[in-house]
Amino acid sequence: MIVLSGTIGAGKSSLATILSKHLGTEAFYEQVDDNPVLPLFYADPKKYAFLLQIYFLNKRFESIKQAMSDDNNVLDRSIYEDSLFFHMNADMGRATPQEVKVYDELLDNMMQELPYAAAKKAPDLLVHIDISYDTMIKRIEKRGRDYEQPEQDPSLVEYYHELLGRYDGWYDNYDYSPKMKIDGDKFDFVENPDDLKKVLAQIDNELVSRGVVEK
Numbered sequence: 001m002i003v004l005s006g007t008i009g010a011g012k013s014s015l016a017t018i019l020s021k022h023l024g025t026e027a028f029y030e031q032v033d034d035n036p037v038l039p040l041f042y043a044d045p046k047k048y049a050f051l052l053q054i055y056f057l058n059k060r061f062e063s064i065k066q067a068m069s070d071d072n073n074v075l076d077r078s079i080y081e082d083s084l085f086f087h088m089n090a091d092m093g094r095a096t097p098q099e100v101k102v103y104d105e106l107l108d109n110m111m112q113e114l115p116y117a118a119a120k121k122a123p124d125l126l127v128h129i130d131i132s133y134d135t136m137i138k139r140i141e142k143r144g145r146d147y148e149q150p151e152q153d154p155s156l157v158e159y160y161h162e163l164l165g166r167y168d169g170w171y172d173n174y175d176y177s178p179k180m181k182i183d184g185d186k187f188d189f190v191e192n193p194d195d196l197k198k199v200l201a202q203i204d205n206e207l208v209s210r211g212v213v214e215k
């Protein structure tokens with residue numbers, strides 16, 4: 001299983017589609033447009049942060065189990081990033097210490113239940129897409145989900161800065177699996193075919209050198 005990571009609008013879903021096609025495998029996507037809790041969360045984060053987190057945890061767990069059913073399937077966000085989101089929201093006063101404790105213990109318990117073979121308790125590779133704040137905002141605007149637009153809710157400017165800032169430390173400390181970073185500002189793998197080629201070559205190299213796929 002190959003897992004993508006990155007902030008909102010980094011290009012995870014786009015790359016998941018491209019990469020799974022390239023590898024001849026399946027992509028598994030985070031539930032967003034048909035997520036009934038997400039708009040509620042953006043409208044009232046304090047009321048819905050915990051419910052949203054449980055919702056994501058449940059869906060993510062389901063996707064991981066499905067993605068694991070075959071080699072080299074691609075997941076468009078890691079379960080570990082959900083925890084990053086939740087702890088950030090809790091630090092912003094949107095969840096209580098008790099809710100955080102319940103979430104952390106539940107996550108831990110669920111991870112232990114994953115039916116991985118003993119040697120395969122983690123993804124084969126994490127591919128992190130790194131983007132700047134400006135790129136993040138441009139992409140969020142391009143995609144156009146109402147509730148994510150800072151124009152509609154100026155408090156999102158601080159939320160997005162904080163999120164992006166936390167991602168750096170998160171990636172540096174991530175040690176559940178081999179990892180690699182793609183410069184999502186420099187390589188436009190959606191609109192530039194040359195960039196796409198370079199990005200896929202970087203990922204292929206990692207997968208081959210780690211013995212995940214054959215040359």
Ligand SMILES: Nc1ncnc2c1ncn2[C@@H]1O[C@H](COP(=O)(O)OP(=O)(O)O)[C@@H](O)[C@H]1O
Binds near residue numbers: 008013014015184190
């Ligand atoms: N490298 C890129 N160049 C141009 N547009 C991009 C790029 N990556 C993503 N996008 C666009 O930005 C928006 C967010 O991308 P998406 O793949 O949904 O990101 P994520 O899944 O990380 O939130 C979409 O409209 C997508 O078409």
Ligand SMILES: Nc1nc2c(ncn2[C@H]2C[C@H](O)[C@@H](COP(=O)(O)O)O2)c(=O)[nH]1
Binds near residue numbers: 049052083
């Ligand atoms: N509070 C949380 N929000 C989350 C979490 N996972 C995703 N999200 C939000 C962020 C975006 O608005 C949307 C989809 O994210 P993309 O990066 O795929 O665009 O869902 C979470 O765990 N907690």
